[in-house]
Amino acid sequence: MADPYQNSYHHGDPDGYGTYGEGGQDGYGYQTDYPPQEEDAASDVTEGHDEDDQMYEGEYQGIPHPDEIKAARRAARTKARTAVDAMSEQEELAEQYEDIIEDCGHGRFQWSLFMVLGLALMADSVECFVVAFALPSAEKDMCLSNAEKGMLGLIVFLGMMFGAFIWGGMADKVGRRKCLIIALSINCIAAFLSSFAQGYGSFIFFRLFSGIGIGGSVPIVYSYFSEFLQMDKRGEHLSWLCMFWMIGGIYASFIAWGIIPRYGWGFSMGTEFQFHSWRVFVLVCALPAIAALIGLMFMPESPRFLLEHAKHDEAWMILKQVHDTNWRAKGEPERVFTVSQIKTPKTQEDEFFEIQSSTGTAFQRWVVRTVTLVKLVLKNAASLFAPDLRLATLLMAIIWFTMAFSYYGLAVWFPDMIKHLQYEEYESKVKVFHGEKVERFHFNFSLENQVHKGGEYINDKFVNIEMKSVKFESSLFEDCYFEDIKSSDTFFENCTIRSTVFYNTDLYEERFIDCRMENTSFFHTKKGCHLNFAEENDVLIYLVSFLGSLAVLPGNIISALFMDKIGRIRMIGGSMLISAGCTFFLFMSFSQAAIIAWQCLFCGVSVAAWNGIEVITVELYPASKRATAFGLLNATCKLAAILGSSIFASFVGITKVVPILLSCAALVCGGLLALKLPETREKVLQ
Numbered sequence: 001m002a003d004p005y006q007n008s009y010h011h012g013d014p015d016g017y018g019t020y021g022e023g024g025q026d027g028y029g030y031q032t033d034y035p036p037q038e039e040d041a042a043s044d045v046t047e048g049h050d051e052d053d054q055m056y057e058g059e060y061q062g063i064p065h066p067d068e069i070k071a072a073r074r075a076a077r078t079k080a081r082t083a084v085d086a087m088s089e090q091e092e093l094a095e096q097y098e099d100i101i102e103d104c105g106h107g108r109f110q111w112s113l114f115m116v117l118g119l120a121l122m123a124d125s126v127e128c129f130v131v132a133f134a135l136p137s138a139e140k141d142m143c144l145s146n147a148e149k150g151m152l153g154l155i156v157f158l159g160m161m162f163g164a165f166i167w168g169g170m171a172d173k174v175g176r177r178k179c180l181i182i183a184l185s186i187n188c189i190a191a192f193l194s195s196f197a198q199g200y201g202s203f204i205f206f207r208l209f210s211g212i213g214i215g216g217s218v219p220i221v222y223s224y225f226s227e228f229l230q231m232d233k234r235g236e237h238l239s240w241l242c243m244f245w246m247i248g249g250i251y252a253s254f255i256a257w258g259i260i261p262r263y264g265w266g267f268s269m270g271t272e273f274q275f276h277s278w279r280v281f282v283l284v285c286a287l288p289a290i291a292a293l294i295g296l297m298f299m300p301e302s303p304r305f306l307l308e309h310a311k312h313d314e315a316w317m318i319l320k321q322v323h324d325t326n327w328r329a330k331g332e333p334e335r336v337f338t339v340s341q342i343k344t345p346k347t348q349e350d351e352f353f354e355i356q357s358s359t360g361t362a363f364q365r366w367v368v369r370t371v372t373l374v375k376l377v378l379k380n381a382a383s384l385f386a387p388d389l390r391l392a393t394l395l396m397a398i399i400w401f402t403m404a405f406s407y408y409g410l411a412v413w414f415p416d417m418i419k420h421l422q423y424e425e426y427e428s429k430v431k432v433f434h435g436e437k438v439e440r441f442h443f444n445f446s447l448e449n450q451v452h453k454g455g456e457y458i459n460d461k462f463v464n465i466e467m468k469s470v471k472f473e474s475s476l477f478e479d480c481y482f483e484d485i486k487s488s489d490t491f492f493e494n495c496t497i498r499s500t501v502f503y504n505t506d507l508y509e510e511r512f513i514d515c516r517m518e519n520t521s522f523f524h525t526k527k528g529c530h531l532n533f534a535e536e537n538d539v540l541i542y543l544v545s546f547l548g549s550l551a552v553l554p555g556n557i558i559s560a561l562f563m564d565k566i567g568r569i570r571m572i573g574g575s576m577l578i579s580a581g582c583t584f585f586l587f588m589s590f591s592q593a594a595i596i597a598w599q600c601l602f603c604g605v606s607v608a609a610w611n612g613i614e615v616i617t618v619e620l621y622p623a624s625k626r627a628t629a630f631g632l633l634n635a636t637c638k639l640a641a642i643l644g645s646s647i648f649a650s651f652v653g654i655t656k657v658v659p660i661l662l663s664c665a666a667l668v669c670g671g672l673l674a675l676k677l678p679e680t681r682e683k684v685l686q
Contacts, residue, residue, distance in 0.1 A: 090622055090686060093343055097304060098684045100319055100339055101230045106237075107326030110228055114237070116295030117221045118244035120184060123289035124160075124217040125248025127187070129545065130285050131156055131207065132415075133256035137278035142200045154642050155204050156211040157408075161638035163215020168223075168631015169377035171216070172624060176224040177301045179216060179627075184293045187213030191286040195279045214289065215638070218614075219630035226618040226626075226685060227304040228322065232564065235681055238618070239560035239611040246556060246607075248288065249549030255284050257542040304623050304685075310344045380628045384621075392620050393629065395673055396613075397636050402670030403576065403609055404637040406663035409644030410583075413659050414599045415544050416652040418592050422540075426469070482507065544596055551600035552607045559608035567681050568616040569674060575609035576671030583664045586656060609671075619680035 131138075131153055139149055163183065171179040187210050194206035222238060229237055259281045303315035303322075320337045327335040384393045432451045439458040446466040455475040462480070467487040477497045485505035491513060498518040508527040563571060582602045589595045621629040648659045 090345065090624075093307060093345060094623075094684045094686045096342060097307065098231060100342070101228070103338070104319060104323040105326040105330070106230065106233050108329035109322045109325040110237070113225060113228060113299055114241060116292055116299055117225050118241055118247075119288045119292035119295060120180060120217045121221050121241060121244040122248035122251065123184065123187065123286075123292060124214050125245040126252045126285045126288055127156060127160070127211065127214045129249060129252035129256070130191075130282060133252065133260065133542070133545075134278040134281055137260055137276060138203070141276060141278075142198075142203065144200060148200055150646075152200075152204055152207070154646070155208050157638045157642045157645075159208040159211020159213075160215035161635045161642070163212035164219055164631045164634035164638060165381075166212070166631070167216025168219035168627045168629075168634065169381055170373070171220045171223060171627035171631070172305075172380055173373060173376050175301050176220050176227075176305055176627065177296060177299060180220045180224065181293060181296050183213045183216035183220070184289045184296070185213070186210075187217075187289050188286050188293065189213075191282060191289070195282040196275070215634075216631070219627050219634050222614055222618050223627040223630055224302055227302045227623065229685075231682065231684060234619070234685070235563035235568065235615050236560050238615045239556065239563045242560075242607070242611045242614065243553075243556050246549050246552040249552075250546060251288070252285060253542050253546035253549065256281055257546075259284065307342060307344050308623050312342060312344050315344075316342065377628070380625055381632060384625060384629050384632060389621070389625075389629075392677070393632075395677055396617060396620065396629075396633055399572070399576075399613060399670045399674050399677075400633045400637045401640040402666040402673075403606075403613060404640035405644040406579070406583075406666045407606055407610075407644075408641035409648035409659065410599075410602060410663055411548075412645040413648040413652065414548070414595055415541055416649055417589070417595055417656075418540065418544060420653045421592050421595070430469075487511070540592070544599065547596060548599050548603045551604040553604075555604040555607040556611065559611040563611065563615060564681055567679050568612045568619070569677055569679050572609050572612035572616070572674040572677075573671045575605060575607075575612065576667045576674060579606040579609065580664045580667035580671065583660050583667070586660050589656075609674075612674075616677065616680055619683055619685060620678075622686040 135149060135152065138144070138152075144152065167179050167183045190206045190208075190210035190213060194203055194210060197203040197206055221241070225241060226234060226238060260278050300318040300321065301314070303318045306312075306315035306318070316339070319339065323335070323337040324333075327333065383389070426449060430449050430451060432453065433455065435454045436452065437456045437458075438460055441457075441460045443460065443462045443465055446468070447470045448466075448468040450469075451471045451473065452475055453473045455472065457475065457477045457480055459479045460477075460481075462482045462485060464484040465486075467485060467490040469488065470490045472492045472495055475492075475495045477495065477500050479498070480500045481503075482501065482505050483503045485502075485507055487506055490507070491511050492507075492515050493513040495512070495515045496518070497512075497515060497520050500520045502520070502522045502525065504524045504526070505522075506526040508522075508525050559571060559575075579602060582598070582605055585598050585601070586595075589598055617630050617633055618626055647662070651658050
């Protein structure tokens with residue numbers, strides 16, 4: 001039996017252009033009706049079915065058939081084309097490509113790609129939580145100072161900022177799939193190595209590269225997926241894709257709670273190599289990226305990218321694969337991919353690339369390719385500020401910045417405020433003892449949250465006890481004995497210590513501030529930041545992140561269902577302005593429960609703006625600049641995240657007014673500017 005697809009494809013003309021078929025409406029070789037089959041040539045699928053059985057179910061209800069809707073939409077676009085005197089190559093390709101994607105349908109292929117790219121987006125979300133959850137334990141393994149902890153918290157965002165720009169620009173020149181595979185591979189390798197890094201320098205180095213790798217996921221994922229979606233499904237399904245960011249937050253919170261407090265999940269080799277539970281957590285956080293990497297091996301490159309680079313044959317084969325996969329899954333394998341040829345624009349950039357690659361040594365060719373690629377990426381990025389795109393780029397940059405500044409700033413402020421309230425509550429319960437005199441007493445019980453001022457301790461024993469948040473001020477210790485002491489946040493200030501022995505304790509010299517030592521001995525003193533037994537894994541912090549991520553669910557569902565109905569602009573502007581109003585409720589946050597409630601409200605409302613911003617970003621820019629623009633704007637987002645988290649954190653415990661007013665002003669500014677953007681919901685993807 002002859003291949004039904006045989007001879008349905010013909011190579012383009014020698015001038016470097018394909019023609020979108022011959023004959024057909026407006027010169028497009030695109031047939032809306034499939035070739036009629038002879039009566040005896042019915043397929044096995046349709047054999048035995050009467051014509052009445054195939055009648056459209058909505059016919060008697062006055063509901064138009066989907067094919068009629070598609071034909072009407074295509075006719076409207078054709079009419080619009082004929083009204084334009086001259087259509088550019090890019091516009092013509094965009095119209096043709098939209099028609100092809102409509103005929104390929106939306107089905108199994110898109111849902112498979114949705115899951116794979118969703119895992120890549122989930123990996124980006126998890127990366128934002130890794131350091132925050134691991135830091136309380138990691139700081140003890142590596143004895144980090146406050147400055148080092150602050151840098152470690154920001155280094156991931158710094159890496160993601162550079163990664164977004166680098167991989168976004170590369171994806172427009174090298175390919176969406178290829179760049180995403182490389183970026184995720186770097187993330188996985190760096191995450192694996194960081195979990196074994198023992199020193200602060202090596203750990204922060206690998207986390208930086210992990211961020212650079214995962215930074216490419218967001219700009220590439222949205223650009224990649226949008227190019228397999230038809231116009232009427234683009235907004236909804238890109239919004240559904242955003243749900244994986246929420247799933248990533250839930251995943252990170254859940255496994256952090258399940259792994260980090262379980263100290264048995266690890267091992268050590270002397271004092272030089274430690275592998276505690278937080279390192280297991282870092283490893284497990286790489287699983288979404290690994291799963292996405294495996295899934296990408298079975299996914300094709302974006303055909304739209306291939307057409308932009310004159311790779312007509314490869315694009316045609318992928319589009320045929322999408323068409324056949326979807327219609328076979330729908331039980332219509334007899335549908336034939338009727339596209340014969342697709343017009344592709346000429347491109348000179350790749351010619352220079354190939355001419356240089358045929359000369360010199362391997363190293364020289366690599367240098368030429370790299371330099372050429374860097375020049376092309378920078379040129380493409382500069383073109384975003386050309387007169388036709390300058391206003392849109394500036395508006396989008398401000399909107400991305402204001403949204404990220406408020407969101408990430410408050411994301412840090414919420415848990416820090418909860419910790420501050422916990423600390424204030426704990427401090428309010430401190431017990432103060434003045435001028436107590438204790439002689440020949442054996443302390444065999446733990447001391448916690450106490451301050452002892454002007455006390456005298458004569459011939460006392462402190463054996464096998466814990467001291468947590470204990471402070472001795474201006475006290476006298478004479479002929480005392482300390483043994484097997486385990487302490488946290490415990491200090492001796494301006495005390496006199498005479499004829500006293502400290503044996504096998506962690507009370508080293510830094511714990512004694514302005515103290516006078518007379519005939520005092522220390523034996524087998526344990527020293528190290530990892531000895532601090534304070535409860536560093538507060539379950540409430542995991543719960544806060546979990547609830548904040550879960551609160552996104554209703555907002556995500558609503559925005560996905562209404563993105564194509566009310567439009568991107570109203571979605572972004574309305575969500576940002578309502579979020580600005582929500583921030584004023586933070587003035588009433590006097591308890592931990594209130595802060596958690598307002599956090600959930602803010603996250604649930606603001607997610608609609610995030611979805612709209614990401615959808616409109618891929619729709620505003622042409623295919624040759626889409627990933628570059630998304631990468632540049634996402635890098636702006638990460639810069640805002642660094643500034644917002646640093647500024648908001650500095651006001652914790654000082655005032656709530658400044659963070660609230662800053663976030664409100666930023667959201668109002670971004671929301672009003674969003675209303676100036678052009679609506680893109682009925683725009684063909686350029």
